Amino acid sequence: CRYSHISYNILCLIFFYDYSCAEVDSMTEAVAGEGFLLNCISCKKREEVSARATLDWHFKRPDDHEFTQIFHYKHPKAEVLHEDFSDRLQWQGTLNDDIQIGAVFIQNVTFNDSGTYRCTFSRTLLLPLQLENVVVEKEVELTVVAAANRELTAVISEIVMYVLIVVLQLWLILVMVYCYKKIWNEHEAREAKKALEAEGSLLESKDHCDGMQAE
Template sequence: MITRAKVQLHTLLLLIIVVHFSQPVCVDVPSETEAVLGKPMKLTCISCMKREEVSARTRVDWYYLPKQDQNIIQDPIPIFVYKDGHPEETEGPWLGRLVWNGSQDLQDVSIRIRNVTFNDSGTYECQVFRKFEFDYFTPSVTETKVIELTVKEKASEDPAALYSEIMMYVLLVFLTFWLLVEMVYCYRKISKSDEQVQDTATNYLAIPSEHKDNPAAPVTE
């Protein structure tokens, strides 16, 4: 009992240590750059933080960058703002069609476009401003990511997705065949074992009674 209690205590301590030191994994993945007309589209913007930076204050500004002309220089158009824990849309053709799609820890600061139109094609900029709150100083950092979005009437075929689907079906057929082979093998093995038991019982019954092992005679006083 003492040994079992020690093992359980050590296991509990190990689980506590693992949970304490484990942190959510942040993977910086690029955004999709192709949208389908009339469908929703996620503009992915990942800004990973280190463990000691989790307490930072975050502000996210999304801009649309018009095509620049040689004679006319246009400023970026603000289309979405996230600050103080609240998402805010700005005036313009995207009003009512942009939705906050970020994570709770603000490492994913993406937005989603509802009902994509051809006018949504163009360049988008995700600007992430973080102000860190350490004990003795409060540094800040700004990270900018650019997304080139193209809107098409129909989704183009992805060769990688088609290859993955084919491989999935091939693997499914292989696993089904392997399962059938295992079932047949196990059935034959069990049948052979039953036949051996039956043959042993038949041979035993065929032996004359005088050749069979006699049970020990009872002991009498």
């Protein structure tokens, strides 16, 4: 993962370990001149249900009265719809029709990027009997500052995130060891059973031969 942003690291955790979808809130403070990950996640309540979705981002500055659409994603095409964000928005969300992560990366953030961002998931659940349409909206209040202000909560969150990564890795190793031992024990049990069956067959054959000789 190339960005050091906390929420992007969490997204990387979701992408690469693929444990489950987690609705992580976006950070709300960006630094002028740097990049910023605008995060928006909407998890399906039932992962086993197939779905397809589109994602729209709208933006409203503090002095504006209405939102303006700035971005649209329908796999595999991403469209930047406002000239103020031309060549500055990159899709960093789900790379298939079943969109659950609708993140976009803003390059070269300016003070004019401060305001309210609204993401809208337009999702169609492909249920066996019928299709069901679901719309989910979330908002992010973004403030652009001249220099980063790392709050204590942000530092704690980052520490917890790395601890979580280590714990999940250890858990995965333990699961692999447990599964390996279980498979090995089952293999040993099967081999022992085969050996007993073979020994029983030999004894039965020997008894049969001894009986024939006695006659």
